[in-house]
Amino acid sequence: MKIAVLSGKGGTGKTFVSVNLAASIKHCIYVDCDVEAPNGTLFFKPKMLESKEVTVAIPTFQLEQCTGCKQCVAFCAFHALAFVKQQPLLFPEVCHSCGGCKVVCPYNAIDEEEKRVGSVMKGISGTTAFVSGKMDVGQVSGVPIIKAILSQIKNEKNVIIDCPPGSGCMVMESIKDVDYCILVAEPTEFGRHNLEMVYELVKVFHKKFGVVLNKCTESDNPSERFCHEEHIEIIGRIPFDREIGKKNSEGEIAVYSNETAIAAFDAIRKRLEKKVRC
Structure with a gap:
C-alpha cells in the first residue's frame, strides 16, 4: 500500500x-x-x-542565430520569455523546464543547461x-x-x-x-x-x-x-x-x-x- x-x-x-x-x-x-x-x-x-x-533544464540562447521571430515567446504559456531590445529575455523563476521553446525555435537558437534546484x-x-x-x-x-x-x-x-x-x-x-x-x-x-x-x-x-x-x-x-x-x-x-x-x-x-x-x-x-x- x-x-x-x-x-x-x-x-x-x-x-x-x-x-x-x-x-x-x-x-x-x-x-x-x-x-x-x-x-x-x-x-x-x-x-x-x-x-x-x-537539476532542471533551463533554456539558453545563441544570439547569433536568433532572428527575433518570437515563436518561443508565443509558445510559452508561463510567460517566462520576452523580447527586450530585440533580444530574448528569460525569467527563470517562472520557467517550467518543459523544453517547448527549444522545440518550436525554427533556427536552432535555443540550447539548454542544467540548473541545480535541490x-x-x-x-x-x-x-x-x-x-x-x-x-x-x-x-x-x-x-x-x-x-x-x-x-x-x-x-x-x-x-x-x-x-x-x-x-x-x-x-x-x-x-x-x-x-x-x-x-x-x-x-x-x-x-x-x-x-x-x-x-x-x-x-x-x-x-x-x-x-x-x-x-x-x-x-x-x-x-x-x-x-x-x-x-x-x-x-x-x-x-x-x-x-x-x-x-x-x-x-x-x-x-x-x-x-x-x-x-x-x-x-x-x-x-x-x-x-x-x-
Missing part, C-alpha cells in the same frame, strides 16, 4: 502521524516530500546511504527505509524535487508519504499515484477549515481517504463535526497526551515506547490494511 498523509496547514501533526505510522509497519519506506522544511530526519535519525542533486537523500533507520528531499534556498517550486523523490519508490510497497502542508502543486504531485490519503486534523475551527481544504483536493483526485483526528480531548471537536456532516470516515483518533507531546517535541517516535500511541497507531494500521485491499 502507498499512503499519503496530508494536512491543510503545518502544526496539525502530519509528520507526527507519518513517522509513527511508518514505524508501526514492518519494513516500511518513509518518504518525506515536505521539501521546503523536511524534518523526518529529526525522528528517524537515519544512516544516510546516498545523496544526489536534482537534492534527494536515501537512508535507513532500523527496519524503515528513508527517502527525503530538500529544496535549495531561493528556488520557487519543489515539484522537480518531489518528482525525483517519488521516482525512487515507484514500484515499492508499504510506503508512507509525508506530504507538504496545504493543497498546492507540491501536494498534488505527492498524492497523484497513492492508493489512499490520510487527512490529519486538529480539534479547532481553524483545523476544520484546513481539513475542508484538503478534503476538496482528494475529491478532485478521486482518491480513497479517511481522517485521523489528532490531539483529541473531551471538548467539542469542530473537525469531527465536519466529518459527520460530510459523511467522512474517521479511521483513527489520537488523544491529547502530554507524554506523547513531549516525545514528539524531543524528536522521539512515540510508538517505540508509549502504550497509548502504540494502541492508536496499531488500530489505524489495521484499518488501513483493510481499506487499501478494498
Whole structure:
C-alpha cells in the first residue's frame, strides 16, 4: 500500500502521524516530500546511504542565430520569455523546464543547461527505509524535487508519504499515484477549515481517504463535526497526551515506547490494511 498523509496547514501533526505510522509497519519506506522544511530526519535519525542533486533544464540562447521571430515567446504559456531590445529575455523563476521553446525555435537558437534546484537523500533507520528531499534556498517550486523523490519508490510497497502542508502543486504531485490519503486534523475551527481544504483536493483526485483526528480531548471537536456532516470516515483518533507531546517535541517516535500511541497507531494500521485491499 502507498499512503499519503496530508494536512491543510503545518502544526496539525502530519509528520507526527507519518513517522509513527511508518514505524508501526514492518519494513516500511518513509518518504518525506515536505521539501521546503523536511524534518523526518529529526525522528528517524537515519544512516544516510546516498545523496544526489536534482537539476532542471533551463533554456539558453545563441544570439547569433536568433532572428527575433518570437515563436518561443508565443509558445510559452508561463510567460517566462520576452523580447527586450530585440533580444530574448528569460525569467527563470517562472520557467517550467518543459523544453517547448527549444522545440518550436525554427533556427536552432535555443540550447539548454542544467540548473541545480535541490537534492534527494536515501537512508535507513532500523527496519524503515528513508527517502527525503530538500529544496535549495531561493528556488520557487519543489515539484522537480518531489518528482525525483517519488521516482525512487515507484514500484515499492508499504510506503508512507509525508506530504507538504496545504493543497498546492507540491501536494498534488505527492498524492497523484497513492492508493489512499490520510487527512490529519486538529480539534479547532481553524483545523476544520484546513481539513475542508484538503478534503476538496482528494475529491478532485478521486482518491480513497479517511481522517485521523489528532490531539483529541473531551471538548467539542469542530473537525469531527465536519466529518459527520460530510459523511467522512474517521479511521483513527489520537488523544491529547502530554507524554506523547513531549516525545514528539524531543524528536522521539512515540510508538517505540508509549502504550497509548502504540494502541492508536496499531488500530489505524489495521484499518488501513483493510481499506487499501478494498
